[in-house]
Amino acid sequence: MSYGSYLDLDRLLSSQHPVSKPEHHDELLFIIQHQTSELWLKLILHELLEARRLFDQDNLGKALKCIARVKAIQRTMTEQWSVLGTLTPREYAQFRGFLGNSSGFQSYQYRGVEFLLGNKNRGMLRVFESDPEAHALLSTLLSEPTLYDSFLAVLARADYDIPADVLHRDTSEPWVFHKELVPVFQKIYESDDTPWGLYEACEDLVDVEDNFQAWRFRHLRTVQRTIGFKVGTGGSSGVDFLKRALDLTFFPELYAVRTEIGS
């Protein structure tokens, strides 16, 4: 065993293939920024799947340990935008044309994280029709319960009043706001004898959503300073499309409960 063989460094470090001709100096930054993001997304998926499995086993403490790791990765990914922020609009314009129609829409790991957190959209599968492995993973994640579904099942088993239509919902559908859950969370947040384990779990989910939004926001701002209001290579309106994504929410009831909190 050696450092290089253990980490498969030969393969890793020979996996950067700039397509610009002549090769543009800054394309390597662009490739490595994406590759490191994909590696972190791989670990996020790994940890979220384990957290969901642990929720299903009522092992709350260990699930939260996985989520703590996810939160730390998210902070790293968000800070990482500062590296790409050193790419000037002109530098990017000089090799952007070589990227063709490829775009972040085609990140199956990103889509997998969105699905696992509840932002499901069957239409997004079409992008992966020519990639059977990615398609299979996303089909599975589309149909399976989300992390939030599994957490609500934990609450139901702890005798919280989770409606049957929530517990037996069609999990391939995107999450919709369930007002009946707000008093459930109110009971956790407002109690004189707060169940701190459940409270921590709720707050960890809020942290994950907050961190996800921070990443989306920094993506949007990096895109805006790099390509302004040009349309995206993936065919979207660009900045306007990314702005609308900021309205998405994974755990709306955990935010709605704040409005109801008295003393």
Ligand code: HEM
């Ligand atoms: C200069 C750098 C970047 C620019 C100009 C840019 C631009 C865009 C644009 C315009 C879109 C909308 C889709 C389209 O029409 O193309 C998009 C989507 C996306 N980008 Fe980027 N991006 C950049 C870097 C990155 C990086 C480093 C990542 C990291 C993985 C990333 C991940 C994504 C993802 C996942 C989406 C889909 C978002 C969704 O569906 O909500 N992008 N990007």
Ligand SMILES: N[C@@H](CC(=O)c1ccccc1NC=O)C(=O)O
């Ligand atoms: N959508 C970007 C292109 C882009 O960023 C991109 C292109 C190829 C591979 C990954 C990319 N990153 C995220 O969207 C653009 O419109 O410039």
